[in-house]
Amino acid sequence: MNRISKEHLSNLRKKFLPGTRVELVRMNDPYTKLEEGTTGTVVMVDDIGTIHVKWDCGSCLGIVYGEDSCTII
Template sequence: MEISQENLAKLRNTFPPGIRVELIRMDDPYTKIPKGTQGTVINVDDIGTIHISWDGYHCLGVVYGKDSCRVIDPDNATKE
């Protein structure tokens, strides 16, 4: 799924580096990261993938239009 520049800007605004998130859904049959896992956003790339360092797991991206996560604590984000 292609992302518009407007939607990309919104994603980057919503998910800045350091913000904490919670996994809602991941459409990847090979991952073992369960729903509800929390992590820290690393960055949002040019195609809208939100790269996240998941607590207790490895880094894995949330794919725009397929997967879903939500911000859990915007007041405690560590900005880079």
């Protein structure tokens, strides 16, 4: 499990507010059907830094801190 400092977690929560639109850059999950460029809406950032996203395609897979990447659009 990845460790995240309280300060970095606070910064993630400020940057990825609920309702923020994001685009998937990279997901380190060989089983996901999400592709680079998929867009969605942030639901929340949890206590371990996972950015929970409601993807426009219907998926709700989270962006795992330190493993995956997304950008604000």
